[in-house]
Amino acid sequence: MAPHTPTPDDNTSPGARSGTGGGASELADFAIDLTPHEVLRRAHVMEALGPHWDPIQALQGEEAAHDLLYSGLDPQQQRLYNELVAAGILPARGHRAAP
Numbered sequence: 703m704a705p706h707t708p709t710p711d712d713n714t715s716p717g718a719r720s721g722t723g724g725g726a727s728e729l730a731d732f733a734i735d736l737t738p739h740e741v742l743r744r745a746h747v748m749e750a751l752g753p754h755w756d757p758i759q760a761l762q763g764e765e766a767a768h769d770l771l772y773s774g775l776d777p778q779q780q781r782l783y784n785e786l787v788a789a790g791i792l793p794a795r796g797h798r799a800a801p
Contacts, residue, residue, distance in 0.1 A: 768795070 772783055786792040 775783055783792070787794055
């Protein structure tokens with residue numbers, strides 16, 4: 703049975719048992735627009751980040767941390783790292799070879 707389709711009256715519906723209607727239970731269409739809430743949430747995030755937050759600098763910091771994390775790997779670790787990149791599990795680092 704499709705959503706929002708009234709169910710047939712079989713005398714076992716909650717309304718028939720509770721004596722609040724006796725007929726088929728009616729389903730109401732219920733929708734919530736979360737757009738205003740999402741806009742408010744994003745505004746709060748940007749306020750929390752502050753006016754001096756620099757997304758380019760943050761991205762560069764993440765790339766530097768990634769480079770540091772995967773630097774100095776021994777041959778077995780490097781092979782595994784390369785396999786994970788080739789499988790798409792870890793992101794490729796541009797067109798350069800894995801560090």
